[in-house]
Every structure is written in C-alpha cells, then in structure tokens.
Amino acid sequence: MEKDILEILEFNEIRKKLAELAPSALSKKMALELLPSSVPEVVEKSLQETEEASVLLEREITTPLGETHDILETLKKAEKGSLLSAKECMDLSNSLDTYKKMHHYFEGERHLQYPALEEISSLLVPQETLISRIHQIFDEHGEVKDQASLKLFRIRTQKETVKSRIRRAFQHILEDKDQAAYLQDAIITQRNGRYVVPVKEEYRYKFSGIVHDRSSTGQTLFMEPMVSVELNNDLAEMTAAEKQEIREILEGLMEEIKKTADVTRNNCRLATDMEFIFAKARLALAMKGVKALHSERGVLDLRKARHPLIPEDRVVPVSMTLGKTFRILIITGSNAGGKTIAIKTAGLLSLMNQSGLFIPAEEGSMLPVYDHIYAIIGDEQSIQDNLSTFSSYITQLVSFLPSAGERDLVLLDELGSGTDPVEGAALAQSVTEYLQMKGAPAIITSHFSEMKKLAYETRGIENAFVEFDEKTLAPTYRLIIGVAGNSNAFNICRRFGMPDVILGRAIQLKNESPLHNMEEVMERLNSQSRDMNRxxxxxxxxxxxxxxxxxxxxxxxxxxxxxxxxxxxxxxxxxxxxxxxxxxxxxxxxxxxxxxxxxxxxxxxxxxxxxxxxxxxGLNVPGKENRREKLPKDQVKKGTWVYIDTIDSEGTIASVSRNQVQVQCGLIQVKVTADHLFKAKKPKKQEKILPYARKKTMTRSVAAVHTELNVIGKTVDEAIPEVDRFLNECFMAGISPVRIIHGKGTGSLRRGVQDYLRTLNFVTEFHEADPSNGGAGVTEVYF
Missing domain, CATH: 1.20.5 (Single alpha-helices involved in coiled-coils or other helix-helix interfaces)
Known part of the structure; x- marks a missing residue:
C-alpha cells in the first residue's frame, strides 16, 4: 500500500493511537510501522488474532502479558563479550520471566479457546536454565548474591570476619581513655577503602597510625591505627578477590547469554508480536469496534460506520454499500454536509481492516481486501511544483488511473472541480465512465448535475446524497443512497446572510438553466425519499x-x-x-x-x-404447608426449631450473636440474619437430610458456611479459586451480604477479585466496606 494514501486518509493517526496502547518500546515501534496487507490470508489471520485477544481481555482475569524490555542491544553487547550492567541483567531476567509466562498461559483449556494466540505462545522457548542462573546470581535489587558461587560465599564470609575484627580493634581504641583524648570524634569512618578514625592535628605524632586524609580546615587527620593495618590489608585483598570473582561470575553468565542469544532474540520477537496483538485488541475495545466480514466478491457494506478520529459525541454514523448492484457511487449534496468524511471513512476503515484492526461500525459490516486504495481528497495543490489545484489534481489522477482495476478502490473528492464548469463536468463524466469500463470500484463526490444525470441513466452507477434539513438550513450529515442531492447553495447563502437582491437574481438565472427541471425532479425525489425513510x-x-x-x-x-x-x-x-x-x-x-x-x-x-x-x-402424611409467620424476637434463642426462607429448610438454632444466627439444618450449619427466620412445625424425632442440602453439599459430610474470607498475602491466581468456592457456598446457603478481606497493599489483589466478581451472574452488587469495617481493604458482596 502506497505511503501517500496512509497520509491522505490519516492512517498515521490510527498508528499513533495504537502505539499509545502498546505496553513496551518494541511493540510501540511495531505499531508505528504498521502497514496494511493486500493478502487475504494474512489479513484474516491478523483479524483472528485481534478477535481472540479482545475476547480474552473481556473474559479472563489475567493476561499473558508482563514486564518486557528492549533486550536486543543487550544481546549484541553480550555477543561481543562485554560485561552487562546489573540493570541490563535484571531487564533481561524480567523479559525471560514474561516469555515463560506467555508460553505456559495457554496450556489447558485455553489452547482450544484461543488457537491463534496459542500458536504464537507455543513457539516461545522457556529458558529455564538461564532464568535460574540469573536469579541465582542477582537478588531483586540487582545486587550479586553471596550464593552466586561457592568461592564468593567463602570470600564474603571471611571478609565479614575481618570486618568484625577491625571493629573490635577500633572499639578498643575508642574505649581507651588515653587514646580517646587524641580523637576529634568517637567514630569509625573510611578513607580510600580503609577504616580510619578522626585524630586531632596536634596529636598526630602521639597517635600511632598512617594518615590517609585531612579535613578541609586541616584540624582533623583521618588516620589508620597501626594495630589495624594488617587487618585492613587483608580486607583490601579480600575486596579485590571479591571483585575478581564477581567479574568471573558475570563473564560466565555472558557466555550462557551468548549461547542462547538466537533463542532469546526469537522469543523477544514473538513476545513483541503478542504485545502488539493485545494493543490492537485494546484499540478495538476502546473504539467499540467489530471484526469486518471478508467479502470475496468485492462487496463493501458499512453499517453505521464512524470515523475513528472524530470524537464519539460528535461523529455521525454513515452507512454505505458498494459492489452489490453498483460499483461506482456518486455522492452529491451541500458543502460541509459530510461528503468528504463519508469517503474518508470508507477508505480509512478499509486500511484498518487490512491492517488486522477492528472497525468502528455495527456487526455485519463487510469489506473486501483491496490490492490498492487510490485517493485524491482535499486541496492538494503543489506549491513546490508551481501547480494549481486543478493541475495538481490531474497530476495525481493520471498517476494511477491507467492501473486502477477490479481489486482496487478509488476515492475521488470533487472530481472535475477547479476549472471551467462545463469542461469540468465533461471530464468528470468521462473519468467515471472510464472507471466503470475497467470495473474499478469508486466513490466520487461532485456538485455537477451532469454527474447526477449520469448515475440515473447508467447501470452500475448509483447516486447518493448527504441530507440537508431545509427547515433548519443545516446539514444532517446522513448519507442516503439511491437519490441525488442538491447543492443547497442558495439556502446556505441565505443562512449566512447573503443579500436578497443577489439571491433573487441567482434564482432567476438558475430557472433559465436547461437543467433546472432536473433539479426540481431531484428535489421531489428527495422529499419522497425522506417520507419513505420515515x-x-x-x-x-x-x-x-x-x-x-x-x-x-x-x-x-x-x-x-x-x-x-x-x-x-x-x-x-x-x-x-x-x-x-x-x-x-x-x-x-x-x-x-x-x-x-x-x-x-x-x-x-x-x-x-x-x-x-x-x-x-393414624400415620401423619404431610400436606401443603401454610404461609409461615415471622419468628418473634423472644424466640430467637438456642434450641428453637425454625424455618429458613432462603434455603426452604428447617433446623435448630445453634447459637445467636447479635443479629447473626447460626442454624443447624441436617448436616449444614448456616449463618443468617434474624429476619430470615420463621415459625416452623414441630421437629420430627429423626431429622432427615433435605434434598436441597444433599444436592448442594455433594460429597461434603459437614458444611460450615462462613460470612468472611481472608485472602491477604495471596496472589490473584491463588485467591480466585478460594473466592469462587466461598461465594458458591454462601450463595447456596442463602447468605447475603458476605465479606472478602483482601487488604489494601498495591490494590492489585482488590482489582483482581472485583474483576472476577463482575463475571458472576448471581452477584447483584459489590462495593468497598465502610471505613469502620475495613474500608478499601474489604469488599462486601451481595447476591
């Protein structure tokens, strides 16, 4: 697809919107370089990936995405044998962890639900050995661990022992009354990597030691006591040995990274593809887009399509067809009525579809895959080439007109304008007939009556117009196919205050025109069309x-x-x-x-x-039960036989705590509020398990239903199964509301739990608890 068409139809703005939704630098770059494809199989595969990612975002609580970085330069550096910084190693480690997560995410039933995404994830290679090695070397802050090697562990252990001896020696000096008088402060500090004490300048010859530094005033000398010289020497040697060992460890890591560089690089590419697909899905959801149906017969059928760059509260949906009974559509109507927006919408949505993006339109919209999209829209005069508007238009037109064919889409705005009206109208008719002869689909906007007449008289060419409300003297921006429209130039002039004397003379000259009758016919047709639409x-x-x-x-x-x-x-x-x-x-x-x-x-x-x-x-055969009476408050006590309306069951009150009552119903213990208790018939000698309880408890012999669940400290993946079991038991027992205690923390666990609650049909409401009951750390759930 030619680059100029991407600029004309503002596809670059779509790429920018897509890049904003991409999570990493590499996927953002991929979004900004997105190009439409003219291969139907490629387009269909890309759309399927977008569709699966959209469904996953709406259905699943978690996604396969994670923290990734641009590790390509890191790999190049490792391949050259250069040591990597701690940050580079940590970025690589985080990326490898995400690649591993992506690989395993679609295991189980998900591989059947998301086959296109699973195909990508299956190509990722979990680099367990390299991940384990990096985690063995670095801690979460990027520092080299003691356990990175046995030798490093020994060196650091010995180093700590020497430091301890040095501290004891210095402590002895600080506590010595004779030597304490020589010191400026009773502190231990470091200079040039060696431990020293601040000594007053006048006692430099009385204090036995080596001077390593002097204060800015010269009143204090930082001296290393002679008793610690050997210890400091040992410490310096161990520090050098530590640095050497760390270097050897990192060099070994670089070799491992270098050996697997090709695998890592391919994993990076696949992960970027996955991130890019989810960026497309997020754009689809943000635009309320749909997947366009593919038309092999070249049919364009847009249903209530919206231009994606116009704010949702201002855009007017447009519906148009092309390729069913006609291959050329001529749009007429008033200026600023939406003709240009209509053809831009058709062109831009076609580019989006062929880029694997959903389009902002209604379900059932259909688009073909075009080989080329040609467009001349707006005033494209070339100042640099000293060309007029008309000359620039013709230059662009002749550049593609000979090559336009049945698998292309041609969009021409104001064809034939910018020159003598008679000649312009003739040229517009001739170009239209040429496109029809070649079978090239085209959408053309025009004000020429000759073009309207051509569409009425020629099979395969159809009229359309942008509606104009004559009562308000303003355009409605609605596109109506099948009827030509008037330019409404006089109405627009009247709206903007054109003097009546000028308008009157213009109307007189118009009535003398040979095409005046045609304008009247079109006006009647437009009126009939509006009536039919109503x-x-x-x-x-x-x-x-x-x-x-x-x-x-x-x-x-x-x-x-x-x-x-x-x-x-x-x-x-x-x-x-x-x-x-x-x-x-x-x-x-x-x-x-x-x-x-x-x-x-x-x-x-x-x-x-x-x-x-x-x-x-005399056998007592139970009959139909009468309406039960509410249980009086004085009978809400232990041992009372009651009826619970929420589970249609009877049982004995086991305990009462404020308004919470625990009732033993067969093998189930249920907690309810007192307003769910009613008078029950006398209990039978041998209590039986109710069918309801037997079905709901399944294999559990005893079910103790609680009203709170604490998942603090768990991950979202660990907490969701427990939340699911807890809610099912409470719902089965008729308890509402219940409380899920997740804590405040970073808020990720709360969001994960509440996202899951939104997927449950039997949950009618949930919200954060009152501050006195836990606030944002607790979610109350109602059934």
Whole structure:
C-alpha cells in the first residue's frame, strides 16, 4: 500500500493511537510501522488474532502479558563479550520471566479457546536454565548474591570476619581513655577503602597510625591505627578477590547469554508480536469496534460506520454499500454536509481492516481486501511544483488511473472541480465512465448535475446524497443512497446572510438553466425519499416492538416451564420422603405383628389387626404447608426449631450473636440474619437430610458456611479459586451480604477479585466496606 494514501486518509493517526496502547518500546515501534496487507490470508489471520485477544481481555482475569524490555542491544553487547550492567541483567531476567509466562498461559483449556494466540505462545522457548542462573546470581535489587558461587560465599564470609575484627580493634581504641583524648570524634569512618578514625592535628605524632586524609580546615587527620593495618590489608585483598570473582561470575553468565542469544532474540520477537496483538485488541475495545466480514466478491457494506478520529459525541454514523448492484457511487449534496468524511471513512476503515484492526461500525459490516486504495481528497495543490489545484489534481489522477482495476478502490473528492464548469463536468463524466469500463470500484463526490444525470441513466452507477434539513438550513450529515442531492447553495447563502437582491437574481438565472427541471425532479425525489425513510423507521420500530414482545412471551413461557418442572421435582422429592416414612413405619408394624401373632388366640387376632389398622390410618402424611409467620424476637434463642426462607429448610438454632444466627439444618450449619427466620412445625424425632442440602453439599459430610474470607498475602491466581468456592457456598446457603478481606497493599489483589466478581451472574452488587469495617481493604458482596 502506497505511503501517500496512509497520509491522505490519516492512517498515521490510527498508528499513533495504537502505539499509545502498546505496553513496551518494541511493540510501540511495531505499531508505528504498521502497514496494511493486500493478502487475504494474512489479513484474516491478523483479524483472528485481534478477535481472540479482545475476547480474552473481556473474559479472563489475567493476561499473558508482563514486564518486557528492549533486550536486543543487550544481546549484541553480550555477543561481543562485554560485561552487562546489573540493570541490563535484571531487564533481561524480567523479559525471560514474561516469555515463560506467555508460553505456559495457554496450556489447558485455553489452547482450544484461543488457537491463534496459542500458536504464537507455543513457539516461545522457556529458558529455564538461564532464568535460574540469573536469579541465582542477582537478588531483586540487582545486587550479586553471596550464593552466586561457592568461592564468593567463602570470600564474603571471611571478609565479614575481618570486618568484625577491625571493629573490635577500633572499639578498643575508642574505649581507651588515653587514646580517646587524641580523637576529634568517637567514630569509625573510611578513607580510600580503609577504616580510619578522626585524630586531632596536634596529636598526630602521639597517635600511632598512617594518615590517609585531612579535613578541609586541616584540624582533623583521618588516620589508620597501626594495630589495624594488617587487618585492613587483608580486607583490601579480600575486596579485590571479591571483585575478581564477581567479574568471573558475570563473564560466565555472558557466555550462557551468548549461547542462547538466537533463542532469546526469537522469543523477544514473538513476545513483541503478542504485545502488539493485545494493543490492537485494546484499540478495538476502546473504539467499540467489530471484526469486518471478508467479502470475496468485492462487496463493501458499512453499517453505521464512524470515523475513528472524530470524537464519539460528535461523529455521525454513515452507512454505505458498494459492489452489490453498483460499483461506482456518486455522492452529491451541500458543502460541509459530510461528503468528504463519508469517503474518508470508507477508505480509512478499509486500511484498518487490512491492517488486522477492528472497525468502528455495527456487526455485519463487510469489506473486501483491496490490492490498492487510490485517493485524491482535499486541496492538494503543489506549491513546490508551481501547480494549481486543478493541475495538481490531474497530476495525481493520471498517476494511477491507467492501473486502477477490479481489486482496487478509488476515492475521488470533487472530481472535475477547479476549472471551467462545463469542461469540468465533461471530464468528470468521462473519468467515471472510464472507471466503470475497467470495473474499478469508486466513490466520487461532485456538485455537477451532469454527474447526477449520469448515475440515473447508467447501470452500475448509483447516486447518493448527504441530507440537508431545509427547515433548519443545516446539514444532517446522513448519507442516503439511491437519490441525488442538491447543492443547497442558495439556502446556505441565505443562512449566512447573503443579500436578497443577489439571491433573487441567482434564482432567476438558475430557472433559465436547461437543467433546472432536473433539479426540481431531484428535489421531489428527495422529499419522497425522506417520507419513505420515515415510514421505514416506523415499520422498523413496529418490528422491534413485535420482536421484544415475542422475546418477552418466550421468556414467560420458559419461566412457566421452569417453575412447573421445579414444582414437579419438589413434589417427587416429597413423595419419596413420604414413601420412605411409610415404609419404615409399616415395617415396624409388621415386625410387631409377627412378634405377637404366636401368643394370640384367634379371638384376639381380630382385635390386634384392628389396632394395627388404626395405627396405619393414624400415620401423619404431610400436606401443603401454610404461609409461615415471622419468628418473634423472644424466640430467637438456642434450641428453637425454625424455618429458613432462603434455603426452604428447617433446623435448630445453634447459637445467636447479635443479629447473626447460626442454624443447624441436617448436616449444614448456616449463618443468617434474624429476619430470615420463621415459625416452623414441630421437629420430627429423626431429622432427615433435605434434598436441597444433599444436592448442594455433594460429597461434603459437614458444611460450615462462613460470612468472611481472608485472602491477604495471596496472589490473584491463588485467591480466585478460594473466592469462587466461598461465594458458591454462601450463595447456596442463602447468605447475603458476605465479606472478602483482601487488604489494601498495591490494590492489585482488590482489582483482581472485583474483576472476577463482575463475571458472576448471581452477584447483584459489590462495593468497598465502610471505613469502620475495613474500608478499601474489604469488599462486601451481595447476591
């Protein structure tokens, strides 16, 4: 794609927006150098990557991205054998950690959900050995660790021993009353890497030692006591040995980096690609963009497309088609009505699509992959070449006109303007017919009536106009295809205060024009078109209402069947319970009958049977429960048998703490507030596990449901599974609200937890707790 078209359509501004969203220097550079492709397979692959990254950003809590740096210069330096600085090593280490994270991120089910991204991540090579070695050498502050080598550990251990001996020797001097009088201050300091004490100048010959420095006033000498000279010499030797050992360690690290430089460089390239893809995804989300459908037949179909460089609160969406029943679209209408914006939108969105970017438009928008996009937009006169506007226009036109073909897109703004109107109109018609003959798709703006007439009379060429509101005398910026528009020059002049005498004469001259009747016809057509559009909007509104009513009825039907199934299921469960009760009691009766049958005579047997029948008739079969009454406050105490409305279950109050009540329901302990407690029927002798509790607790024999979860100190990845289990148990038990204690810290854990809460349908609300209850360190969740 030619560079001048990128400037004409302001694609460079899109690249700048993309670079702002790229996380690293390398991905920012990649964004600024982005070029559209004319290969459909490349475009489709790039769009798929953007789509997967967009879905991942909306669906997942974490991303595969991390801290990366431009390590290319670092690798070159290592390959030349130069020692790297601690910062360079740390930047390399952080980048390698991120490459490793990217490689493992798509393992498991994610490789099926994001195949294009997984393909990139699978090519990354986790450099475990090199990562481990760098971590072994450097601590988190970039300092070389004692454990970097056994020799370094021994040297530093011995060095600390010597330092300790030196401190003891100096401490003895400071505590010696005779020598303390020689000292300016009772302190130990260093000069030239050796430990010294400040000695008053007048006692220099009384204090046994070597002078290493003098104060600015000359009153203080910094002297090394003779008793510590040998120790300081030992310390100096060990310091030199330490530096040498560190150098050898770093040289060994450089060799390892050098051996794997090609792998690291390739990992860097792949990671930059991944970062760039996520920058495209973030741009898509920021623009509320969609993936354009690919048209192999060369059809352009933009639905409510928005120019991405116009603020959202000011842009007017435009819909246009090209390539279905016509391949050339001629847009007419008033000045400043949006003609240029319309063709710029078509061109810029085509460039974005062919760069793997989503376009700001509605779902269903379709674009082909063009080989070339040619455009002449605005006043492009060349002062340097001493060309007029018209000459510059023609120079650009002839540069591509012979090569324009069926797989190209031509955008021409005000074709034929800047010269004699008659000649300009003829030239515009001729160029349009030439493009039609070559089958080149084109969008052309014009004010010539001859161009409108050409579109009405020629198959494959269609009119469109930017609407003008004659009541307000202002453009609406809406593009209407199928009808030509008026220039509305007189209305615009009237709006800006042109004298009536001038306007009157202009209207008179216009009426004498041979094309005057055509203007009247177009005005009538425009009026009819507006009426048809209003009727269409009414029909669309009615259809939307009918669709909404249909969806509402379907939802009501689904809810009816759901409730029906729920009632039937509950009835079946109650019947099973009754059946078990009857079986247990009948077995007891039969056992009693067999036990007493032998001892009975025939006369007493009838009496016994009658007695048994009476017992059976007296079996208590539960019926439909009546509406329950609220449990009085004086009965909210330990041992009261209650009904809990949130889980449709009965149980015994185990404990009461303020407004929190713990109830034992079968094998479940539930904490609820007192307003969820109602009067219950008398408890049965043998309490049974409710079907609800049995289903929800699954394999857990005892479930103690708490209202708080503490995840302080955990990472987001570690905390989310615990939060998930905790919320499921609380929701199952009907407890609301509950509290998640995550602490304040950097805020990353709080953001991770709250991002996860947004994905849960059964969470209706969550917010930070009151300052008295933990403030930003606690999130309260409501179901």
């Amino acid at each position: 009727e269409k909007e009414e029909v669309d509104k009615t259809l939307r209402q009918a669709e909404e009513l249909k969806n509402s009825l379907e939802s009501a039907r689904d809810e009816f069947y759901r409730r029906k199934d729920s009632i039937l299921e509950k009835a079946r469960e109650e019947a099973e319970t009754m059946k078990r009760d009857l079986r247990v009691q009948s077995e007891a009766i039969i056992k009693d009958l067999k036990k007493n049958a032998a001892a009975m005579n025939r006369n007493k047997l009838g009496d016994k049977i009658s007695d048994i029948r009476g017992k059976i008739d």
